[in-house]
Amino acid sequence: MAIGFIGLGNLGRAIASRLTDMGEELKIYNRTKSKVEDLNYEIKDSPKQLIEDCDVVFMCLFESSAVKNIFEMEDGLLSADLTGKTIIDLTTNHYEMVLDFHQQIDEKGGDYLESPIFGSVAPALQGLVTIVTSGKKETYELCKPYLEKIGKEIFYLKEPGKASKMKLINNLCLGSFMATIAECTALGEMCDIEKPKLLEILGVGGGQSLVLKAKTQKLIEEDFSAHFSNNAIYKDLHTLQDLAYSLNQPLYSAAVPKELFGKMKKDGRGEEDFCSIYQLFKD
Structure with missing residues (x-):
């Protein structure tokens, strides 16, 4: 099944490119559709539509307010049935707001993996970034193969907020x-x-x-x-x-x-x- 990806800025594009190079099929959502029309991915009209088509969705956004918007906007992620769905959030989040994200996804029956990226565009293109992850151990173990496709060093800190x-x-x-x-x-x-x-x-x-x-x-x-x-x-x-x-x-x-x-x-x-x-x- 295809992987979903939300947030195709400089870093997001590099990580999406790396996932494609590693054989993954991507479907994407970006707030400004015109900015991603040059990319060879299927573009969805809303976060809800994207996660309904994909069991795993990556997010790579600028800050926590953007994540909150993706969650709570009309046809956002929280408007979908998240049972069996996993969100891997690569955003550098606010250490308090990210606790809400864990709770919101959990309450909707999904899994949330807080996974900020250490590194920028050049290492991301080569799969050489470092990733520190917080969330449920079983979710981390299931998603680790995806993380290993984009990161060289992967660290797990179980308690939400620590990553x-x-x-x-x-x-x-x-x-x-x-x-x-x-x-x-x-x-x-x-x-x-x-x-x-x-x-x-x-x-x-x-x-x-x-x-x-x-x-x-x-x-x-x-x-x-x-x-x-x-x-x-x-x-x-x-x-x-x-x-x-x-x-x-x-x-x-x-x-x-x-x-x-x-x-x-x-x-x-x-x-x-x-x-x-x-x-x-x-x-």
């Missing part, structure tokens, strides 16, 4: 590393060190990281087409601060990167790749 919290914690590293690498790059150029050589040296020195490895060529070429946008990292760091507040835990290293990415959004650069924060330091 979303882990994703936010990971993105503290991601945003902080990117801000530091960007500032180092701009500073090195001010010292008349050629950017390719500078990044090569950082890549075997203190800057060695998956972040630098993934963004070196984009920084050299100043190609800021989005794999992971400034809007997305800003949203995640804001949610991370909500999490820290709920725990009465101050966050020191998250505050400055969050505001730097906020400045990118304010300057109209929110849709650019988050490595474009380099422009703040260069300018």
Whole structure:
């Protein structure tokens, strides 16, 4: 049976492409149908129609409010009979709202697997992302073969909400590393060190990281087409601060990167790749 897929943005398209490459047939729903007419998939008119045709539906949306809309809109997922249906949600959700999603799907007789993606477009196309999953153990075991088609590393944290919290914690590293690498790059150029050589040296020195490895060529070429946008990292760091507040835990290293990415959004650069924060330091 075909797999359903909702949310064909940059990351969603990459994951859908990977599933197709791995032999899966996809049927899709996207809020703006015109944005997916170039894709060679059967397009459904509503989430309800999609899940009635598919036992497993992936979602890859920007934030929890978009997930909520897909659930509760007219002819949304919750309007369907979800008995025997499974929703694998790859969205980076709010750690509190995702608890409602577990409950809502459970009450409708379906299964919900909270499975945020760690990684962006390039690794997603190759099936090299990391996935952290929360939900019922039996649902995880049944869906693991699907997850293994799109992810290299799969981790299971049973308790609902923990996968979303882990994703936010990971993105503290991601945003902080990117801000530091960007500032180092701009500073090195001010010292008349050629950017390719500078990044090569950082890549075997203190800057060695998956972040630098993934963004070196984009920084050299100043190609800021989005794999992971400034809007997305800003949203995640804001949610991370909500999490820290709920725990009465101050966050020191998250505050400055969050505001730097906020400045990118304010300057109209929110849709650019988050490595474009380099422009703040260069300018």
